[in-house]
Amino acid sequence: MTGAQPAIRLTGLTKSFGNVNAVDGVDLDIVEGEFFSMLGPSGSGKTTVLRLIAGFEKPTSGTISLLGQDVTDRAPFDRDVNTVFQDYALFPHMSVLDNVAYGLRVRGVSKRARYEQARQALDTVRLGSFVDRKPSQLSGGQRQRVALARATVVQPKVLLLDEPLGALDLKLREQMQVELKELQRNLGITFIFVTHDQQEALTLSDRIAVFNEGKIEQLGTPAEIYERPSSPFVAAFVGTSNIFDDTVSHALLGRAGTHSVRPEKVSVTTENRPLAADCTAAGTLAEVIYVGSSTQLIVDLDAGTRVVVLEQNDAHRVATTERGVRVTIGWNNSDIVTLSAPAPAPAILAPHP
């Protein structure tokens, strides 16, 4: 048991349905004890990867190792991983207690011992008084917690969570996010969390893999993914980005390639007032959208592109609220992310014919 061994190792993992590669050559190491998120739009292959790890699907090619052991050909019941399903998949004919005790029951744990452990697991998710209820008598959030207790009571090495918060309303989801994070810290086991909600992934994860078309588009910490997206897809999918294509990059930044900048990194002022920024551009205010703690401004630049600016509604905010007003926007060079340099790279500040 060395810490260096990855909890899960995927090598060349591919899954085809017909001619479609749902998962297309994924290599990935997931460290023991980390909260790992697989983020992507629907159809990006993230859920299929999860089902492959759980063993519900057989890979077309590639291998899956669990703590150094090849489990590629093992049945789901023969793998030390457990799943929290998107629809919870609680057994409707069993009480909450029997649901949670199920994994222990099929392992041959005595009735007394398994009920004892199941009660403890239900206490940890604050459902100790609901043991005799049927799943249909619980709310969505309570079912979610039963599903968590049921999957963790058997002490898996890795817990797989398939969009577990997707069916909950916003307030409950935020509350469950905190509980999930606490649970993971207390149990100290590896969580692999599938979600299409970038905010959720950024909030919860130690590391994130962004999936697109069956491949990992970028792998990194939340800050790396958000601050330094490696491709136009990641920049657009995770948060909001202003993406400048080759032509616009020439006009605004004086260099070729595709670049992006986050709306909150752009500052704005009415025309002819000084702006502390490495780089500025002029334009017209096209739209003002009030979103509570901040205001979103959409600016049509003279260079022929549209830029989204996010301003905090704090004490310093200048009242740029009238549509049609001429404005100047600016940003610092360190906040510009190069998504793809034009071939042949490097093209930064290269002279152009």
Added chain:
Amino acid sequence: MRLSRSARGLLAAITAVVLALIYLPLLVVFVNSFSTSQNLTWPPPGFTLGWWAKAFQSDGALDAVLTSLQVALASTAVALVLGTLISLGLQRFEFFGRDAISLLVILPIALPGIVTGIALNNAFRTGLGVQLSILTLIIAHATFCIVTVFNNVIARLRRLGTSLEDASSDLGAGIWTTFRLVTFPQLRSALFAGGLLAFALSFDEIIVTTFTAGSSVKTLPLWILDNLFRPNQAPVVNVIAVVLVLVSIIPIYFAQRIAGAEKVVR
């Protein structure tokens, strides 16, 4: 929805006529079982309990009821096992020819009984060289009893999806444990409904029975047909019919209660 007074009256009248058409003949059978008339004249000239006594002493009638029960129970049991296996196979696995097999399983219920009867009769006697007996009859009935079980179970499996089975296997249960603890409890009411229908189908089947039962095997429908036009026996047939009506109400009552209870749970 609000209806006008005349519309409501009209609908009530139609309902009354339809229900009367179904239940008045049954009432006539009931009354006739107490009639003193031997050839079922209407209105009955007088009333007697004699036919009831005679029916319960008639060996032929009682034997026929027992035979029919045996056949219906056995073919239902065969249908429950095979129907469940087929629907699990067709719903939970993908393989070449799946749709074709699905169609072939359902087909016997659409085939005219007379065709099934002749075909099986030929197959048993000339094809396989088997004597017609109660066993051949059970096999023949099972061919269409499977369909009702299959239809009920496959509809339930489709609605259930695989996530409960995935969850069970994820928690460490093998295939058999998963079936016993998760799939079967979810199928129970579907099996009950399918089995009830299968039992009813077999119990009053007459056409296929005529072709596939051994000459010594007399099911209740065969016995009734034999005796209905015999002098002195018609009122006894009425008694049997009344008993059958009473007996068939009981499972229907339970089926309704199970269905009702399930609705509350969901």
